[in-house]
Amino acid sequence: MNASPVGRPTRGTTGVNRLRRVDRWIARHPVLRRAGDPLVVDLGFGASAVTPLELHARLRRVRADVEVLGLEIDPDRVARARAQAAGMPGVGFALGGFEVPVPRGRRPAIIRAMNVLRQYDEADVANAWGRMCGRLDADGILVEGTCDEIGRVVTWIEVGADAVPRTLTVSLRLDVLDAPSIAAERLPKALIHRNVPGEGVHAFLTALDQEWARASAVAPFGPVHRWRTAVGAMRDAGWPVREPGRWRLGEVTVDWSAVAPRG
Template identity: 65%
Template sequence: MNSVPLGRVTRGTTGTNRLRRIDRWIARHPVLRRAEREPLVVDLGYGASGVTALELEARLHTTRPDVTVLGLEIAPERVATATAQLAQVRAGASPFRPDARVAFARGGFEVPASRRPVVIRAFNVLRQYDETEVTAAWERMAARLAPGGILVEGTCNEVGRVATWVEVGADALPRTLTVSLRLADLESPLIAAERLPKALIHRNVPGEQVHDFLRTLDREWERAAALGAFGPVQRWRGAMQAMADAGWPLRQRSRWRLGEITVPWDRVAPTP
């Protein structure tokens, strides 16, 4: 293992259920479902507590009981904390299965592992870097993926009700952007702007595609207000259908009910 992990120590903010939206998205992803036996998933930069890696394994277990989750952190003290938490899990003193297929190790963007992961989840990590560092970080992580694997890089708010992420292929090229919002108390989809991935967060200005995307999303949400009488999910579906009718190539329509919208990267990519 590299004695000097690649990357910088992040703030380490974490919390129970904070990453539930991305966990469930990964659990349904064809890359995980079609993976060969005993797939490895990496939770890179899990923070001050190992709970997100444990929750990820629990959620993926329902789809792939043979999955293993490896939590990686740069700070040795965070690895020690997570390892102590895992000991409590093994002793049956936690809500998680004592036989949870989880391990923790020190590591960064080089993703040290005995085998290549099918999924790397790096959430709330690059948010603390400069935009110019994003591509190199994607390339480092993607180079460690198994053939056909994906990197999921994104950010969310402190309680996990607002989340956005980019799916990046093993070729290090971004494929899609997903916005995932809790609909029950949603006032405007523009709330996602402050939680965009690092590659996009400074591009939410007139003349940039992601700015047009978010404004269109907000406009259609407002236009669908009458559907709110039937509930926020119906209102969201109406907004999504209006965007699709207008020519937006929306993906994963089955997930609209969850407050998600996924678009091809080339419709939101930064202007060179």
């Protein structure tokens, strides 16, 4: 196991239910359901064991044999998490960073890295993705993104084992939502500096704001109906949005080709 973890310490900010939106997205993902070895890594879990423990609790509802390994580059955080989770089966903790040290040569089905790359430069993202994805099972995925402090605004990118991004997902708490573009301040590092005219992600959030505003006509039917109307209009306008069954959760997933950085 690598004695010098690759990466920089995060702020360690964590909180109960902060990552619930991405957890439930991972729980329904086909990669988890069909994995021969359902090992999920929570990379950069923070100052306590709460997010790996919550992730395990949610995933075991669909895969009773799931294992979650929390990785941190701070030895004190690892020791604290081990003490907090003592005696809990299916969850472990180890020292590690982007090199993703996993014992016995196992290959994770999923690596979740939330709020890890925020402190890096955009130019560092491809290398970090490459390191993490190089440790995945051939059919595995990296889920990399950002959220606000209480998990009401969350965005993440699905990246394949080949380190090629596939989709961007935006997930929002609808009953307090003014405009979907609030997600701009919580975009993953690969996109957060691209929210400017001429870039795909800017066009996407602008169009989503416009359709949300137009859908105010159906607001009396509730925020979920309004959101589904707005995202349906995006689809009708040609945006490659996916997973209509999940729109009711305040989610929208769009093909990476529509939002990928230009130039």
